[in-house]
Amino acid sequence: MSLYATTSHTVGPYYHIGLTWLNREALANAATLGERVAISGQVVDGNGDVVNDAMLEVWQANAAGKYDHPEDDQDKALDPNFEGFGRVPVDAEGRFRFTTVKPGSVPGLAGTTQAPHLVVLVFARGLVKHLLTRIYFDGEALNADDPLLARVPKERRSTLIAKPDADGVHQWNVVLQGTDKETVFFDY
């Protein structure tokens, strides 16, 4: 039997009613292993106006580079204090902030190694299907050989890389539309 996936529709402006119960500002707890990172930024549209009704979902490996999921059969330890998922809201200015641990590297396809990264899904009114992007970390040596970054035009790669500010908070913005600063989104 062969079926076709149900058509995606926007979350609309009122998704909070159904979805905010899974909101999290901290993906890790006090006992989670790994280096803490705070990530913050802003969601803006094609006019540069803030998007105050977006929502992010974050998925990542633990500090050892292991996903808490049955498809990950790597010989690495799960962390009972880390699930790797968070739903992250934006505020009235379109800003978001969450804390987590920096993920370890995970295997890519065909024997490659992926640099540490977070998978991010973006939902909002006006997004008929969610966007998929990634957050990588500035200064990470493995970025140079990351198989997905290699597919991204060089001049656009910086939109996927979070950079620490003076307080050590990693800054990463979501620019939904724009000719030069638009965030790279993936055809998933």
Add this chain to the structure above:
Amino acid sequence: MSDKPGYRRPQAGTQPDYLHPAYQSTNLRSPSQPLVFLPHSLSEITGPTIGAERINEKDNDLTAQHDGEPQGERIIVHGRVLDENGLPVPGILVEIWQANAAGRYNHARDLHDAPLDPNFTGTGRTVTDAEGWYQFQTIKPGAYPWGNHHNAWRPAHIHFSLFGPSVLTRLVTQMYFPGDPLLEYDPIYNCVPDTSAKQRLIATFDLEKTIPSYALGYRWDIVLRGRDATPMEK
């Protein structure tokens, strides 16, 4: 480690493009640069597994979340979650939200001049059973106006959110009701060209699920992306 199969890419015409000018909010929120092709790696064939441990028994009954009964027509909405290979998808989270019978959301940003119902929040969640079945009891939502164009009204709908087994099966969509005259005018319902894909968003009346003297039954099946038979990289 040898590569594991990824997920099937969408059938043409069944998934919307980001830019859909008839739905005005897409104009400034859709990417203008080319999307970058994503081969399906371990990062995407995994995903959050949020299951029954977070669901309370009454979470799938939107008519029983307050002291009194909500206004409106009581309905049962049920169906099966399958993947594109026809296999049931068990144990996954299904979240819903909706307007009340008057077409008003219990939300600070909904300014529609229709009454709120103190006995209706409009939030539900459940987990599919071993055969992929889900069920909610709720009330039929009303149509509501929106500012997209002159005299724009959304057909009655229930918002659905599903995780499925991986990041790639994540799905947010809307379920509609049969015979709704507003469907043909709705730019969201009409965001894909494929007529049968659109029709699959409409529930069917289900007399067998209808509870005598109590509630009408509707059936709506949901299909999540299915795995490719073999690993593939473009």
